[in-house]
Amino acid sequence: MVNSVESWDEHVDVIVAGSGAGAMAGALAAAAGGLRTVVLEKTPLLGGTSAYSGAAIWLPGSQVQERDGAGDSTESARTYLKALLGEENSEYREVFLATAPEVVAFLESDPAVEFKWQPFPDYFDAPGRLDMGRSFIPRVLPHERIGELAALVRPPVDRDRAGLGHDPDAPLVQGRALIGRLLLAFTGTGNGTVRTGTAVTRLVVEDGRVTGVEAETDGGTVRIRAERGVLLAAGGFERDPGLREEHGLPGSAEWTMAPAGSNTGAAIRAATEVGAALGSMDQGWWCPGLATPDGNAAFLLGFRGGLIVDASGNRFANESLPYDQMGRRMAEAPGRVPAHLVFDSRSGGLPAISVPAAVPEEHLAAGTWIQADTLPELAERLGLPADALTATVERFNSFAEKGVDEDFHRGEDAYDRFFSVGKGPNPALVPVDQPPYYAARVVLSDLGTKGGLRTDTDGRVLNAEGVPVPGLYASGNSSASFTGPYYPGPGIPIGTAMVFAYRAVNHMKEEQS
Known part of the structure; x- marks a missing residue:
């Protein structure tokens, strides 16, 4: 833990660590709200496992399902989640369901972000289930629309593992389309900056509040101050053999789908050093x-x-x-x-x-x-x-x-x-x-670990006593999922990451408004 610094290399309003779907949605919400926002990505490319994914997004009751006639509703999704999860974490379930349509409406308010419903069944035979599913995906993103920014987006897994970039003749689809669209919208706000090759290693705490980060780059250590807050959305710890063994996580760091060099739990470690509590660390x-x-x-x-x-x-x-x-x-x-x-x-x-x-x-x-x-x-x-x-x-x-x-x-x-x-x-x-x-x-x-930092319904990171750590937020696989040992349907990892990143940024805005 760094208790204070004598000087800062940069001042922004919001720091987002990570660049997957949840991170980019949170960054867009901050930047679109007029906050100076920087996305810090450890690897040379954006998107993490989200870029490899099919980009299904499980956000029930939204304008996408209504527009495309999917037969979905918030109430049917509530019935389904209650049947699976019971009343444990019910406050998270209710906040998620209430916020999901708002997140979709916000994202689609930017012309760069377009979604469509795609049939894919929910995963459990339980009341409220939709046999053709309620998840949706991003529309294909033509290369000419994203232009040079495409080079920042992680390519498909086969090309990435072979050290190749995007096929210049192919559009961005699935996870690449999702990250590309969010990147276009984020940079289009005029308030957003992306830094690749920038690994958050420590959190700076001043007077009991997280006020910024230390990050390692090829040029050395940089210190960035965040006036509103730090959002940790940098994935889980699936690429770290030591943490997997410590928490009894089945499988292997070699067999995870996370990109090489990513998701080693650095953001989670940094948060525990300032007193953050963990949950569900044996889940994936x-x-x-x-x-x-x-x-x-x-x-x-x-x-x-x-x-x-x-x-x-x-x-x-x-x-x-x-x-x-x-x-x-x-x-x-x-x-x-x-x-x-x-x-x-x-x-x-x-x-x-x-x-x-x-x-x-x-x-x-x-x-x-x-x-x-x-x-x-x-x-x-x-x-x-x-x-x-x-x-x-x-x-x-x-x-x-x-x-x-x-x-x-x-x-x-x-x-x-x-x-x-x-x-x-x-x-x-x-x-x-x-x-x-x-x-x-x-x-x-x-597809990643699902245990991590304990948070409240506004994405605020909690300490061992259940008290929020001021200035610190988390979403996605950097946080503990409220779904516990269940994976209700295609795209719920991305959907929940987006919702709680969005809520985290809204809390930052409200706290200092």
């Missing part, structure tokens, strides 16, 4: 990960064939579960990581969505996929019991023939059916019976 936004030849993992979702087995050669879950739920099944018992996705030649490739996309030849050459002409041969090459694997596949095929998964009920839920392509009585159950057979290594990945 989980997903199955396809082990990739470079030692990373690819986000797996949308299974439309195959089956997943553990070290015993047996299935342990409905493979079509929403990805967070499948990830949690993987973490429940030893021997489930790594698992293997077993499929056959009828798939014509991986029977699932992989981000980045899987190149079979590369996986086969690296040994992350195994190919064999028979199931016993496949089992031998995987080190699995041949009898168990063969029996598992035969049992699964009998389920496909009958149309009923007697073990795990695959295909009975709207989410399962959303991705189904099979031609049999249950389109989510496709036989695995056409050699050659394949097995792809599956690990436990995550």
Whole structure:
């Protein structure tokens, strides 16, 4: 902790640490309100994991769903969240629901920000659920509209991991469109500045209030004062092996989807040094990960064939579960990581969505996929019991023939059916019976941690006594999510990050108005 500084290198009204969707929404709210705002991003590129994402945004009851006829409402979302979460954290639920439409209206008031509803089911069969979902996405952003600013936005995960930038002939889509649109709006206010390669390392406290930050750059340490407040929205700690081990977080820093060099928990550490309290540090936004030849993992979702087995050669879950739920099944018992996705030649490739996309030849050459002409041969090459694997596949095929998964009920839920392509009585159950057979290594990945700084409903960071730390705010994965161990629907990480960043900035405005 830095108690005071003799001089400041810069004075602004609001400092935002991080540049994901929540950070950029909060920065835009501050700058559009006339506050001098600086976004500090540790890495050379903006967007973090948000830029890699499909950019689904779960903000119920907004003008987007109403405009596009999604059938959504604040009341149905309340019913759904209450059914999942109960009354725990009900004040956060109510504030989130009340603020969500206001956030969307604010964002779309800037011509640079445009959204549309996209069908994608909510993740739990509970009252209030929408089978076609209530989330929305940004509209495609043409390269010519964003211009040179595109170079600041993190490119798609496959190009980023290969050290490549954006395809100059392609528009920005999904997460890149979201970050690009928010960046356009932010810089267009005339009150916003972005600094990449600037890592917040410490918070400055004067007379009990956080008044600024120290940050490391290639040119050395800089000290920036924030007259209104500091918003920490710099992601979680998924890339830090030590913090993961300390808090018993399943998975691995190597398998997370967070960009390399990001999300090491630096902002969270800086806040704890000034007395901030933590919550839900053992929680993450989980997903199955396809082990990739470079030692990373690819986000797996949308299974439309195959089956997943553990070290015993047996299935342990409905493979079509929403990805967070499948990830949690993987973490429940030893021997489930790594698992293997077993499929056959009828798939014509991986029977699932992989981000980045899987190149079979590369996986086969690296040994992350195994190919064999028979199931016993496949089992031998995987080190699995041949009898168990063969029996598992035969049992699964009998389920496909009958149309009923007697073990795990695959295909009975709207989410399962959303991705189904099979031609049999249950389109989510496709036989695995056409050699050659394949097995792809599956690990436990995550889209980020969801534990972090404890905050109130205005995004104010709390100390161990539950008292706000003056001048300090947090949102997104730098804060503890009010959804606890649940992932209600596509885009709730981004939606909640936006809402509480927006509320944090509004509190800064009100506090000193």
